[in-house]
Amino acid sequence: QVQLVESGGGLVQTGDSLRLSCTTSGRTFSLYAMGWFRQAPGKEREFVAAISRGGSVTGYADSVKGRFTISRDNAKNTVYLQMNSLKPEDTAVYYCGARAGYYGGGGFSNCDYWGQGTQVTVSS
Numbered sequence: 605q606v607q608l609v610e611s612g613g614g615l616v617q618t619g620d621s622l623r624l625s626c627t628t629s630g631r632t633f634s635l636y637a638m639g640w641f642r643q644a645p646g647k648e649r650e651f652v653a654a655i656s657r658g659g660s661v662t663g664y665a666d667s668v669k670g671r672f673t674i675s676r677d678n679a680k681n682t683v684y685l686q687m688n689s690l691k692p693e694d695t696a697v698y699y700c701g702a703r704a705g706y707y708g709g710g711g712f713s714n715c716d717y718w719g720q721g722t723q724v725t726v727s728s
Contacts, residue, residue, distance in 0.1 A: 605629075606702055608626055608628050608701070608717055608720075609626065610698065610699065613698060613723045614724070615725045616724075616726055617726070618727065618728050619689060621686070621688045622690065622724060623686050626638070626640075626682065627681055630681075634657055635657060636657065639651065639702075640652040640674060640701075641699045641700075642698045643697050651711055651712055653668065654707055654712035657707070659676050661709050663709045672686065672688070673688075685698070690724075692728045695725050696723075698724050699718055701719070
């Protein structure tokens with residue numbers, strides 16, 4: 605069993621930055637590709653970014669390319685999402701997800717485990 609705990613959300617203004625963290629329990633973090641997703645009110649959960657087990661491969665949704673950066677520290681069992689130039693349309697609950705095995709880029713789905721989410725609100 606893998607438990608994921610997100611943190612770092614909050615209320616910011618347009619153009620500000622935030623860094624989200626997702627920390628996992630257990631000793632198998634490096635076996636999982638990791639992803640960030642978000643869900644705005646009244647909308648379905650959508651893919652934001654993902655990273656391979658070793659961190660060498662990343663993928664992003666078009667809406668966040670150039671503004672968000674995903675990274676991971678396997679020694680700390682943590683994946684990060686650095687969010688810059690935030691916009692009101694980035695307002696959502698952000699979730700991290702873990703999927704065992706290979707990630708080669710592009711989209712990311714079928715997570716085995718999910719965190720509880722952290723709220724990000726961007727005011728205009």
